[in-house]
Amino acid sequence: EPEVTQTPSHQVTQMGQEVILRCVPISNHLYFYWYRQILGQKVEFLVSFYNNEISEKSEIFDDQFSVERPDGSNFTLKIRSTKLEDSAMYFCASRFNDGGYEQYFGPGTRLTVT
Amino acid sequence: AQSVTQLGSHVSVSEGALVLLRCNYSSSVPPYLFWYVQYPNQGLQLLLKYTSAATLVKGINGFEAEFKKSETSFHLTKPSAHMSDAAEYFCAASPFFGSGNTGKLIFGQGTTLQVKP
Numbered sequence: 681e682p683e684v685t686q687t688p689s690h691q692v693t694q695m696g697q698e699v700i701l702r703c704v705p706i707s708n709h710l711y712f713y714w715y716r717q718i719l720g721q722k723v724e725f726l727v728s729f730y731n732n733e734i735s736e737k738s739e740i741f742d743d744q745f746s747v748e749r750p751d752g753s754n755f756t757l758k759i760r761s762t763k764l765e766d767s768a769m770y771f772c773a774s775r776f777n778d779g780g781y782e783q784y785f786g787p788g789t790r791l792t793v794t
Numbered sequence: 795a796q797s798v799t800q801l802g803s804h805v806s807v808s809e810g811a812l813v814l815l816r817c818n819y820s821s822s823v824p825p826y827l828f829w830y831v832q833y834p835n836q837g838l839q840l841l842l843k844y845t846s847a848a849t850l851v852k853g854i855n856g857f858e859a860e861f862k863k864s865e866t867s868f869h870l871t872k873p874s875a876h877m878s879d880a881a882e883y884f885c886a887a888s889p890f891f892g893s894g895n896t897g898k899l900i901f902g903q904g905t906t907l908q909v910k911p
Contacts, residue, residue: 684837711897723838723884723901736896771837773899781826781845781888781897785838 682706684786686772692792693762701757701789703772712755713773713783714747716740723771729755762793796821796889800902808910813857813872815905817885820866825887827868828899829859832882841883844868855879880909 685704693699705712714726727737729747746758755774759766769790773783801816819825826845830838842853849861859870868885883906886899 713898715899715901722903723886723899725898725900728896728898730896736898773838775897782828782840782843783897783899784840785830787835787837 682784684772684774684784686770686786686789688789689787690790690792692794695764695793696761699759699762699791701759701770701772701791703755703757703786704753705755705772705774706776706784707753708776709774709784710777711735711775711783712747712749713775714757715771715773716768717771717788718765718768726757759791762791764793767791767793796825796887796900798885798887798900798902800883800885800905802905803903804906804908806908806910807875809877810874813870813875813879813907815870815883815885815907817859817868817870817902818866819868819885819887821887821889823889824861824863824866825889827859827861828886828888829853829857829868829870830884830886832884832904834881838884841870875907875909877909877911880907882906 687702712729717723727741728735744760748756769788771788772786775783797820799818828843829841842851844861852858857872884904885902
């Protein structure tokens with residue numbers, strides 16, 4: 681069964697460093713998303729991406745964040761200068777272009793900023 | 795702004811007992827609604843969804859949920875709990891944004907289900 685994959689599973693970085701979180705969505709999906717979950721808090725929407733552009737972003741998704749689909753398979757989230765408060769689990773999700781809006785989630789990348 | 799509320803951050807039931815996890819949404823326009831389950835160290839797995847068809851929705855693993863517009867609720871139930879149901883459960887809504895729906899999900903805070911032998 682097709683699945684969304686994410687790498688790495690755990691990333692440790694120092695404050696101020698740039699990180700890139702990678703996702704491979706399901707191959708025929710057209711909509712892509714990033715969410716994050718700070719420990720003990722709810723899952724929060726960051727950004728949605730469709731047709732090679734951002735379709736919606738949250739207040740969290742400021743200029744420090746960017747997304748890219750550099751080729752036909754990868755979908756990346758870049759944080760330019762990490763802060764301690766960026767420590768969280770980051771989930772990638774994708775969905776097909778149908779009316780069900782069902783999203784398939786990856787296993788997540790745990791980002792720890794020290 | 796759209797919000798989703800899950801009553802009870804922790805629910806404990808005995809094996810074989812009824813499972814009831816509560817979810818309420820706030821919106822003047824009923825959104826699409828979902829229940830996801832998260833097992834330890836895994837991603838979110840869809841249990842079931844409501845997309846304006848039948849109000850009683852059946853999902854995987856014996857779970858079902860009923861959409862009640864008058865109560866703005868979408869509670870998750872299962873008649874008989876199994877030990878394997880122990881996990882974190884998230885209710886989520888996909889609201890309409892402007893004239894469309896980008897499909898983003900707004901999550902509740904999650905409910906941890908404990909199943910006692």
